[in-house]
Amino acid sequence: MDVELVGATIDHLGARCESNWLARMRKTKHSGQFFSKGYFAWDLPAHVVVGLRGFFAEEKRTIFSPKDHSKGYFAWKDTWDDKEISLLNNESVYFAPPNPTAVASLENFLDSIKDEIEQQLAYSWTIYNVRAWSVRPGGAYGPNAWHSDGVSLYRRKLMFYLDPPNEHNGSLEFIDRSEQIRVLESKLPQCILFDSGILKHRARPPSSGVRPSIEVTTIPSNQTCTKSVFAGHAALVPKSVDDEIAARLEASQFRHSTASRILREVRRLPHSIKKALHGGREGDKFALSSRRSPIMSSPLSLIVGGGPHFKYDGWINLDPITGPNNRFSIFLNETTVFPIPSGIIQIVYLTDRMRELHNKTLVRILKEARRVIAEHGNLVAKTPLDPGPRSLEEFVRLVEDVGFVVRSAAANEVCARFKNIPHIDAMKGGKFYCHAVPS
Numbered sequence: 001m002d003v004e005l006v007g008a009t010i011d012h013l014g015a016r017c018e019s020n021w022l023a024r025m026r027k028t029k030h031s032g033q034f035f036s037k038g039y040f041a042w043d044l045p046a047h048v049v050v051g052l053r054g055f056f057a058e059e060k061r062t063i064f065s066p067k068d069h070s071k072g073y074f075a076w077k078d079t080w081d082d083k084e085i086s087l088l089n090n091e092s093v094y095f096a097p098p099n100p101t102a103v104a105s106l107e108n109f110l111d112s113i114k115d116e117i118e119q120q121l122a123y124s125w126t127i128y129n130v131r132a133w134s135v136r137p138g139g140a141y142g143p144n145a146w147h148s149d150g151v152s153l154y155r156r157k158l159m160f161y162l163d164p165p166n167e168h169n170g171s172l173e174f175i176d177r178s179e180q181i182r183v184l185e186s187k188l189p190q191c192i193l194f195d196s197g198i199l200k201h202r203a204r205p206p207s208s209g210v211r212p213s214i215e216v217t218t219i220p221s222n223q224t225c226t227k228s229v230f231a232g233h234a235a236l237v238p239k240s241v242d243d244e245i246a247a248r249l250e251a252s253q254f255r256h257s258t259a260s261r262i263l264r265e266v267r268r269l270p271h272s273i274k275k276a277l278h279g280g281r282e283g284d285k286f287a288l289s290s291r292r293s294p295i296m297s298s299p300l301s302l303i304v305g306g307g308p309h310f311k312y313d314g315w316i317n318l319d320p321i322t323g324p325n326n327r328f329s330i331f332l333n334e335t336t337v338f339p340i341p342s343g344i345i346q347i348v349y350l351t352d353r354m355r356e357l358h359n360k361t362l363v364r365i366l367k368e369a370r371r372v373i374a375e376h377g378n379l380v381a382k383t384p385l386d387p388g389p390r391s392l393e394e395f396v397r398l399v400e401d402v403g404f405v406v407r408s409a410a411a412n413e414v415c416a417r418f419k420n421i422p423h424i425d426a427m428k429g430g431k432f433y434c435h436a437v438p439s
């Protein structure tokens with residue numbers, strides 16, 4: 001496995017755990033604060049804080065080392081320069097795994113909130129790494145700079161702040177699902193579950209002293225388990241997660257053909273030669289990979305049927321055909337589950353590739369779109385005026401039957417409002433557009 005395959009495996013595992021959990025709870029839809037805002041916090045009782053202080057025992061003090069990861073884990077990064085390592089060590093104090101008493105304090109507290117965590121996440125979960133470090137004043141690198149953790153959409157963290165988080169003690173700053181910047185502030189020590197894989201965030205260093213924090217990284221699992229795992233400060237993700245899903249993904253993955261090898265070679269050419277090759281204009285393929293979303297934004301959009309070449313920052317593409325920008329295929333059928341957590345997508349865009357799908361498959365795709373769309377998200381569908389196996393009226397009825405309300409079916413209006421959707425107005429004249437929102 002490589003990191004990308006592990007990330008995709010966790011995404012598929014997560015979607016499966018989530019649908020199993022909803023079926024077990026006899027729920028069809030999920031709601032909650034984590035679902036709508038992207039975080040959920042608990043006050044830490046005084047006796048728990050006392051126990052957790054054991055994570056910061058003087059004799060456990062260590063330094064950040066790129067080699068500090070278990071054998072069964074990928075390293076955070078493959079290559080490091082000395083400057084990066086010394087920046088991390090200057091800005092924070094790192095701690096080795098604590099003694100059993102401190103571990104028991106963490107596990108006992110997690111046991112007391114494990115059901116609430118399950119309710120918030122809507123799936124069973126397990127821990128794959130626990131780390132502790134103290135941030136010094138003035139830090140602005142690594143975890144102290146704006147970032148999202150990535151790798152998988154289901155890689156979510158619990159952060160423990162043993163001193164009440166505020167301007168003086170230091171805190172956590174993040175952009176919630178409605179694009180609001182939030183700083184965790186409380187009169188009591190806090191534990192916060194937040195969507196660290198997706199939402200942009202950074203540590204807020206203290207104004208003086210240090211800000212001790214414990215990080216517990218979770219992934220979905222078939223059964224909730226609060227047992228701690230200490231994989232090291234430089235551990236990224238386990239090398240192996242659910243072999244069955246990984247093997248299926250590996251079998252379906254895009255393998256570079258001669259044509260794509262040539263394309264990769266062309267990409268390596270200097271800019272001036274590329275321009276000459278493309279008659280003075282860079283082709284779409286080059287323009288696509290250079291787009292960047294603003295740093296202060298973390299909304300995600302989904303395109304279903306974007307094709308094997310679609311690649312834009314902030315967009316997830318699900319398509320049956322693999323290609324250089326779509327490594328793993330997704331089969332669109334009556335049992336398709338999008339490898340995406342519920343309620344996190346701001347725009348779901350269904351392309352005219354939905355035309356060929358039979359009603360049962362299309363209904364399944366629409367139900368998944370309804371599951372993953374954010375509370376205030378938008379569904380945009382584009383289909384040829386000759387819509388294939390169904391009429392346009394029937395298409396609209398299916399959209400509304402799964403829990404959407406159609407707001408507009410006027411091409412000009414939809415294209416103007418969603419002009420940020422890549423290629424939305426390509427061949428506009430022959431297409432039917434539909435904009436809907438969750439009902």
Ligand SMILES: [Fe+2]
Binds near residue numbers: 148149196201
């Ligand atoms: Fe982070």
